[in-house]
Amino acid sequence: MPSIDLSKYPQPRIRHHTNPQVYLPLRQLHIVPPNYPPLIEHIEWQRLFQDGRPPAVLDIGCGMGRFLIEYALGNPERNILGVEVRKPAVEWIGTVIRGEHIVNAAVLWYSVANGLPFIESESLDAVTYFFPDPWFKKRHAKRRAFAPALVEELYRILQPGGALYLMTDVPEVDMYQRMLLAEHGGFDIVEVTSEELWFPQRTDQELFCLSKGIPYVRLRCAKRQRIQCSDPRFPDESSA
Numbered sequence: 001m002p003s004i005d006l007s008k009y010p011q012p013r014i015r016h017h018t019n020p021q022v023y024l025p026l027r028q029l030h031i032v033p034p035n036y037p038p039l040i041e042h043i044e045w046q047r048l049f050q051d052g053r054p055p056a057v058l059d060i061g062c063g064m065g066r067f068l069i070e071y072a073l074g075n076p077e078r079n080i081l082g083v084e085v086r087k088p089a090v091e092w093i094g095t096v097i098r099g100e101h102i103v104n105a106a107v108l109w110y111s112v113a114n115g116l117p118f119i120e121s122e123s124l125d126a127v128t129y130f131f132p133d134p135w136f137k138k139r140h141a142k143r144r145a146f147a148p149a150l151v152e153e154l155y156r157i158l159q160p161g162g163a164l165y166l167m168t169d170v171p172e173v174d175m176y177q178r179m180l181l182a183e184h185g186g187f188d189i190v191e192v193t194s195e196e197l198w199f200p201q202r203t204d205q206e207l208f209c210l211s212k213g214i215p216y217v218r219l220r221c222a223k224r225q226r227i228q229c230s231d232p233r234f235p236d237e238s239s240a
């Protein structure tokens with residue numbers, strides 16, 4: 001697998017969390033903090049990718065971009081887009097992408113709390129959402145990006161047969177995500193234990209878990225055809 005020496009690019013000191021308001025949708029805020037990532041409605045893909053095509057893979061909360069960069073190097077024919085809410089991380093990943101001339105990877109400073117309106121419907125093969133921040137305290141739960149609206153958005157942007165890939169080392173987060181996916185009803189969920197059925201690339205958090213012997217769960221959630229859903233939080237697109 002092609003790889004690069006990331007130590008060539010000194011990493012800035014980056015705080016684990018940023019301003020708590022960036023985890024909430026902009027429309028819910030009365031005052032917009034100066035470091036809130038810009039909303040994005042539309043993207044001309046030729047500005048981001050050399051071949052001008054839209055991404056095949058979206059990496060949500062890509063952190064310092066290890067998976068994003070290594071996936072791009074290992075799959076030069078596919079575009080991968082990362083979204084990340086911490087601006088210094090995005091700037092650092094951009095430095096690596098430019099420094100290594102990686103033409104099929106791009107990263108946006110963006111909060112997925114605002115949905116993904118700039119991703120075309122049924123356009124992605126895969127969405128990865130690896131080791132989300134757990135936000136354990138009940139009063140912080142609203143900062144979790146994985147919410148019914150995002151699940152519906154993920155269903156919209158995945159191609160039929162595409163899949164959402166999840167990893168977490170927090171059992172409570174795993175249960176919460178499985179519950180929302182089950183309520184949505186649009187995904188077939190399989191727990192993946194075999195290396196052959198998973199990506200060969202690793203994330204930073206995954207490497208940390210492996211180094212400390214911390215167990216984590218991997219799920220492949222394949223998009224299935226829309227079924228009738230009686231939950232009002234997931235309105236049927238056909239009746240809209």
Ligand SMILES: C[S@@+](CC[C@H](N)C(=O)[O-])C[C@H]1O[C@@H](n2cnc3c(N)ncnc32)[C@H](O)[C@@H]1O
Nearest residue numbers: 061062063084085111112113130131203204205
């Ligand atoms: C625990 S880190 C995991 C990073 C990486 N996926 C990994 O596995 O190493 C979670 C990441 O999600 C990002 N994040 C949290 N909420 C987000 C949001 N609303 N929009 C975009 N990124 C977000 C955080 O800034 C952080 O980098």
